[in-house]
Amino acid sequence: xxxxxxxxxxxxxxxxxxxxxxxxxxxxxxxxxxxxxxxxxxxxxxxxxxxxxxxxxxxxxxxxxxxxxxxxxxxxxxxxxxxxxxxxxxxxxxxxxxxxxxxxxxxxxxxxxxxxxxxxxxxxxxxxxxxxxxxxxxx
Amino acid sequence: xxxxxxxxxxxxxxxxxxxxxxxxxxxxxxxxxxxxxxxxxxxxxxxxxxxxxxxxxxxxxxxxxxxxxxxxxxxxxxxxxxxxxxxxxxxxxxxxxxxxxxxxxxxxxxxxxxxxxxxxxxxxxxxxxxxxxxxxxxxxxxxxxxxxxxxxxxxxxxxxxxxxxxxxxxxxxxxxxxxxxxxxxxxxxxxxxxxxxxxxxxxxxxxxxxxxxxxxxxxxxxxxxxxxxxxxxxxxxxxxxxxxxxxxxxxxxxxxxxxxxxxxxxxxxxxxxxxxxxxxxxxxxxxxxxxxxxxxxxxxxxxxxxxxxxxxxxxxxxxxxxxxxxxxxxxxxxxxxxxxxxxxxxxxxxxxxxxxxxxxxxxxxxxxxxxxxxxxxxxxxxxxxxxxxxxxxxxxxxxxxxxxxxxxxxxxxxxxxxxxxxxxxxxxxxxxxxxxxxxxxxxxxxxxxxxxxxxxxxxxxxxxxxxxxxxxxxxxxxxxxxxxxxxxxxxxxxxxxxxxxxxxxxxxxxxxxxxxxxxxxxxxxxxxxxxxxxxxxxxxxxxxxxxxxxxxxxxxxxxxxxxxxxxxxxxxxxxxxxxxxxxxxxxxxxxxxxxxxxxxxxxxxxxxxxxxxxxxxxxxxxxxxxxxxxxxxxxxxxxxxxxxxxxxxx
Numbered sequence: 001x002x003x004x005x006x007x008x009x010x011x012x013x014x015x016x017x018x019x020x021x022x023x024x025x026x027x028x029x030x031x032x033x034x035x036x037x038x039x040x041x042x043x044x045x046x047x048x049x050x051x052x053x054x055x056x057x058x059x060x061x062x063x064x065x066x067x068x069x070x071x072x073x074x075x076x077x078x079x080x081x082x083x084x085x086x087x088x089x090x091x092x093x094x095x096x097x098x099x100x101x102x103x104x105x106x107x108x109x110x111x112x113x114x115x116x117x118x119x120x121x122x123x124x125x126x127x128x129x130x131x132x133x134x135x136x137x138x139x
Numbered sequence: 140x141x142x143x144x145x146x147x148x149x150x151x152x153x154x155x156x157x158x159x160x161x162x163x164x165x166x167x168x169x170x171x172x173x174x175x176x177x178x179x180x181x182x183x184x185x186x187x188x189x190x191x192x193x194x195x196x197x198x199x200x201x202x203x204x205x206x207x208x209x210x211x212x213x214x215x216x217x218x219x220x221x222x223x224x225x226x227x228x229x230x231x232x233x234x235x236x237x238x239x240x241x242x243x244x245x246x247x248x249x250x251x252x253x254x255x256x257x258x259x260x261x262x263x264x265x266x267x268x269x270x271x272x273x274x275x276x277x278x279x280x281x282x283x284x285x286x287x288x289x290x291x292x293x294x295x296x297x298x299x300x301x302x303x304x305x306x307x308x309x310x311x312x313x314x315x316x317x318x319x320x321x322x323x324x325x326x327x328x329x330x331x332x333x334x335x336x337x338x339x340x341x342x343x344x345x346x347x348x349x350x351x352x353x354x355x356x357x358x359x360x361x362x363x364x365x366x367x368x369x370x371x372x373x374x375x376x377x378x379x380x381x382x383x384x385x386x387x388x389x390x391x392x393x394x395x396x397x398x399x400x401x402x403x404x405x406x407x408x409x410x411x412x413x414x415x416x417x418x419x420x421x422x423x424x425x426x427x428x429x430x431x432x433x434x435x436x437x438x439x440x441x442x443x444x445x446x447x448x449x450x451x452x453x454x455x456x457x458x459x460x461x462x463x464x465x466x467x468x469x470x471x472x473x474x475x476x477x478x479x480x481x482x483x484x485x486x487x488x489x490x491x492x493x494x495x496x497x498x499x500x501x502x503x504x505x506x507x508x509x510x511x512x513x514x515x516x517x518x519x520x521x522x523x524x525x526x527x528x529x530x531x532x533x534x535x536x537x538x539x540x541x542x543x544x545x546x547x548x549x550x551x552x553x554x555x556x557x558x559x560x561x562x563x564x565x566x567x568x569x570x571x572x573x574x575x576x577x578x579x580x581x582x583x584x585x586x587x588x589x590x591x592x593x594x595x596x597x598x599x600x601x602x603x604x605x606x607x608x609x610x611x612x613x614x615x616x617x618x619x620x621x622x623x624x625x626x627x628x629x630x631x632x633x634x635x636x637x638x639x640x641x642x643x644x645x646x647x648x649x650x651x652x653x654x655x656x657x658x659x660x661x662x663x664x665x666x667x668x669x670x671x672x673x674x675x676x677x678x679x680x681x682x683x684x685x686x687x688x689x690x691x692x693x694x695x696x697x698x699x700x701x702x703x704x705x706x707x708x709x710x711x712x713x714x715x716x717x718x719x720x721x722x723x724x725x726x727x728x729x730x731x732x733x734x735x736x737x738x739x740x741x742x743x744x745x746x747x748x749x750x751x752x753x754x755x756x757x758x759x760x761x762x763x764x765x766x767x768x769x770x771x772x773x774x775x776x777x778x779x780x781x782x783x784x785x786x787x788x789x
Contacts, residue, residue, distance in 0.1 A: 033736055033745045035657050046655070053533045059392035061535065064385035066719070104535025111530045115521050119542045122513040126506040133421060133502055135491040 031078040032071030038082075045078050048087040051104045052077070052094065061104060141218050141297040144206025148247075148297075151199035151254060152287035155280045158192045161185055162277025166345060169270060186273055190261040193276050196283070197258030204238075204251040207296055211238040216307060219300040220244065226309040226713050228685045236320040237310045242460070243296035245323055249440060250286040252324075252331040256360075257283065260335060266783060267339075267356045268348055275342030282334055285467050293463045309713030312686070318378035326371035326398055330436035332364025333401055336408065337433030337475065340426045344482040349426055354416035357429070359776055361412055365405040366768030372398055373761030384719035384734045386653070386749045388757060391539045396519040397439040400512055404432035407508040410501045415489070418562065420498055422489040424505070430479050434472040435512075441468050493564045500557030507550040514542045544598060551605045551643060554636060555612035577615065581608030595651055602647035610640035627774025635767025642760025648753035649729075656748040659739050669750025671695045671731055676703075678735075678744060686711045691735040691744065693722070706735040706746075730754050 036042040049063040054070040062070040062077075073094075080090050094102050106112045165186045168178070210218045211234050214227040224241040225234055233240075239248040257279040264272055290296065339357040343349045375398065380388040389395065408428040414421045441464045492498040518534045525532050559573045584607035588600055613636035616629060656668035665674045676692040688709040695702050707720035724731045729752040736745025 030659075030739075033657050033747070034659060035655070051535065051537050053535070059390060059394070060383075061390075064383060064387045064390070066384070099531055101531040101533050104533050105537035106532045106534060111525055111528070111532065115517065115534070115538070116542075118517045119510065119514050119546075122510045123546075126510050129424075130502050130506045133424070133489075133491055134494055134499065 029072065029075035031075040033074075036078050036082055041081050042078075044087055045074075045081040048081070048090060049074055049077055052091070053102050053104055055098060055102060140206050140209050140213075140215065141299060144203045144210075145295065145297040147199045147203040147206065148287065148290060151196050151203065151250075152284065152291060154192055154196040154199065155283045155287055158189060158196060158280035159277050159284060161189050161192065162273050162280065165189065165273050166270060166277070186269060189273050189276050193261035193279070194258040196280070197254035197256075200247075200251040200254035200283075204247055207244055207247055208235055208238045210297075211235060211244075214307070216305070217299050217301075217303040219298045220296050222300055222304055222307045224307065224310055226307040226685070228306075228713075229310065229315070230684050232317070232320060233310060233315050237314075239323055240310055240314050240319050243290070243294045245327070246286060246290055246294060247296050248324060249327050249331065250283055250290065252327050253279070253283050253286065253334060256331050256335050260338075264356060266779070267342075267352060268346065271339075271342040271346045271348045271353065273342075274345040275338045278338035278341035279335065282338070282471070285471065289463060289467060293460050307713075309685075309711070311714070312709065312711040312716045312718050313382060315685075315711075316378065316382060318374065318382070322371060322375050322378060325367050325374065326439070329364045329366075329368030329371055329405070330401060330440055332360050332367060333405055333429075333432045333436045335360045336364065337429050340429035341475075341478060344426060344478060344486070347482075347485045349415075349422045349486045351416050351419050354412050354425065355779060358409075358412050358416060359772055359779075361405060361409050361432075362768055362772040362775065365402070365409050366765050366772060368398070368402045368405055369761060369765040369768060372402055373758050373765065376761070377758050381721050381723055382718075384721050384747070386655075386732050386747075386751065388754070391518075391536050393519050394443050396515050397443050400515055400519075401432060401435040401439050403508055403512040403515065404428060404435045407505045407512070408432050410504050410508075414498050414501050418490055418492070418498055420489040420492060421502070421505075423483050423486045426483070426486065427479060428505070430475045431512075433475060435516075437468055437471050441465075495560065495565050495567050495570065497557065497560050497562045497565075500553060500560050503553045504550065504557060507546055507553065511543050511546055511550070514546070515539065518542070540598075548601055548605060551602075551609055551639065554639065555605075555609045558616045558632060558636065559612065573615070574612065577608040577612035580611040581605060583607070592651075599647040599651035602643055603651075606640045606644040606647065609643070610637060613637045613640060627777070628771045629774075631767045631769070631771030631774060633767070634770060635764045638760045638763025638765075638767055640760070641756050641763055642758075645753050645756025645758075645760060649751045649757065652752040653754075654750045657745070658748075659743040659745050661743045664743075666746075666748070668731075668748040669729075669752075670697045671748075671750060672697075673733070673746075673748055675744060675746065681707060683709065685713070688720070689735065691746070693733055693746070695724070695731060695733075704731070704733045706733045708735055725755055728752060 036045060046063065050061050052062045052073065054060045054062045054065040054067055054073070056067050056069045057065045060070075062073045065071075077090060080093075081087070091103055091105075100106060106115070108116055165182060169182050169186065207220075210221055211225055212231065214221065214225060214234065216222055216227075220241060220243055224244075225237045229237070238244045257276060260272075260279070261276060264275075267275070336357050339353060339360065343353040375395070376388050379390070379395075380386070408425065411421045411425045411428055415425045518538055522532055522534055555577050556570065556574060560570050581604045585600065585604040588595055588603060592600075613633055616633055617625065620629075654669040656666060656673075658666050660666055660675045662675050662677055665672050667673070672695070674694045676694050678689055678691050681688045681690045686709045688707045690705050690707045693704040693706065695704060702724055704722040704724060706722040709718045709720055710716075711718070719734050722733045729750060732749040732751060734747040736747060738744050
């Protein structure tokens with residue numbers, strides 16, 4: 001038993017992690033603050049991150065937040081993009097985990113169709129109201 | 140001192156009540172035709188007293204505000220508000236600005252500006268019919284009363300605390316920035332200006348006097364309010380841009396939307412009031428817009444404070460006052476809409492006009508602006524309503540860009556054509572001929588961008604081409620004019636429209652061509668962003684008045700240019716917070732934006748670098764729009780003055 005503990009400690013020491021350091025918060029994952037090497041992949045990741053909500057911030061996307069959770073989510077998005085997953089699939093996965101709240105781009109559904117219909121209705125109503133101020137064409 | 144401020148506030152509230160009652164009585168009794176001479180004299184005495192009351196009310200509210208600034212400046216820790224929001228070790232500028240960097244203080248600032256504006260109306264407005272003016276002042280008093288009640292009942296800024304603590308809790312470090320000194324007051328001046336415009340509309344509705352004279356009396360206030368809102372939004376956007384440290388300048392955050400909506404309404408109102416003043420058309424519509432603009436500024440003021448909208452502006456959040464605020468909102472907006480619904484029948488139909496005419500263009504402007512306003516309003520409130528039904532969802536940039544973006548681009552196109560169309564009636568062919576150069580500019584830009592860029596996204600491409608066309612078209616009204624004799628109002632329009640083109644170009648260019656570099660670098664290790672090579676020279680500790688920090692030294696080179704940027708991380712003790720201090724350098728063709736991040740524990744530091752081509756144009760355009768507004772305002776007021784001296788209308 002004693003040997004096992006000593007071996008574990010040696011392993012810890014060898015891996016460079018001291019038991020003391022375990023109390024301090026983990027350093028941010030590299031991909032939270034660094035880009036993917038492939039510009040096309042990074043562009044896809046960036047576009048997705050800009051439409052994901054930082055859940056612990058207020059009114060910010062994960063692309064513009066210093067919160068550590070936003071950093072973790074950025075790292076996750078970049079890892080999955082680098083692994084070849086599509087942005088839509090990553091969004092679906094995040095929604096299944098955190099709910100619709102996480103996406104700034106709500107899908108068309110029973111709860112959101114009035115939202116997407118509204119601009120069209122507004123435009124039509126506006127045209128109808130504006131019509132009244134024009135003189136009728138003389139025949 | 141705090142008690143003096145509270146007393147001034149109470150007196151001001153009582154005077155506001157008096158002003159409302161006097162005004163209401165004057166309107167009620169003065170309307171009768173059978174008044175005896177004696178009775179008429181007493182009504183005249185009543186009417187005559189409304190103006191002085193309004194002036195004194197305004198002065199008293201200003202005294203209350205000065206008292207609050209005084210207790211903040213002297214760090215009087217027996218006042219609860221000072222304890223909660225200030226600290227004696229803070230720079231003087233933020234002590235003073237801290238007076239309105241909190242809920243109670245900002246409400247007091249609002250009512251002070253409202254009171255002073257009311258006093259200014261009472262002193263300066265001499266052309267409007269007396270009864271309409273008195274109804275206007277009564278409406279002002281009614282609005283002010285709600286604020287006084289709210290301050291005195293639910294959020295007394297002068298409350299004492301016992302025992303007094305040794306020192307205060309401090310101001311949110313994000314707010315310790317020159318931006319705080321100017322951003323809220325400018326927005327509030329804008330909101331108040333719109334409430335004055337609304338009061339004019341109420342006055343005109345009550346006395347049935349909706350016409351060109353009313354439009355001319357209201358116009359300077361709308362122009363002024365709109366100018367201040369433009370400055371406030373532009374400055375707020377730049378503030379967020381350099382303060383938040385991720386290079387974003389607009390977030391479609393609910394609180395931002397709350398300031399954008401009054402601006403959209405004011406922009407529409409500004410254009411429709413012109414139709415009313417010059418052609419006596421769009422009567423009911425203009426009054427309606429004044430009501431909407433006021434409602435939006437109330438939403439801008441109160442919804443932010445109610446805690447319902449959670450956003451980056453959360454420093455304002457306090458849910459306990461939510462109920463009072465919602466009640467006030469309901470009374471204000473409901474009352475305004477009810478009055479409109481009841482009295483709109485008395486507004487006779489104004490002049491109608493041809494489809495192809497300046498009026499037609501202005502109606503299109505109003506239509507599109509109102510639709511954008513509706514989209515922003517629905518997009519902002521939809522999550523609240525959905526939450527009421529138990530559905531949690533978020534609406535952000537993707538929705539607003541998709542829904543409002545195309546309409547905004549149509550609006551820009553309409554904006555290019557509108558000023559080139561004649562009043563009353565015009566010929567479509569002739570208008571098209573006048574558009575030759577703007578269309579050529581757009582086509583040329585589009586062709587050039589496609590030839591050069593190749594893979595540019597469609598929206599920025601469209602926006603840049605339209606911006607080029609609009610820039611040419613907005614200067615076109617000056618062609619063939621004697622520039623020195625061109626009225627200032629025309630100059631104002633030209634400059635403001637040009638500002639929109641400039642701003643739009645900045646938005647499109649920076650969104651299309653921004654380059655981002657997020658990287659961990661060790662000292663001496665070069666990295667590239669855009670045309671720059673950036674090297675971390677070193678990290679050194681720095682000390683400020685009430686913070687300590689780390690400062691990175693970055694050496695950036697482009698061709699022969701060498702410059703040093705010093706982004707910082709600042710640690711504030713009260714309250715304990717870390718902030719990023721960005722270091723930004725502007726060039727004629729863009730900005731280099733740098734942020735210092737965390738160390739990675741192995742001698743390297745995270746840095747965030749952006750090269751943002753032409754991004755400065757966004758705020759330069761905003762400034763041009765505001766300058767245009769100011770020019771118009773000066774021109775209109777001066778012209779009205781001259782006309783009044785001649786005893787007629789221009």
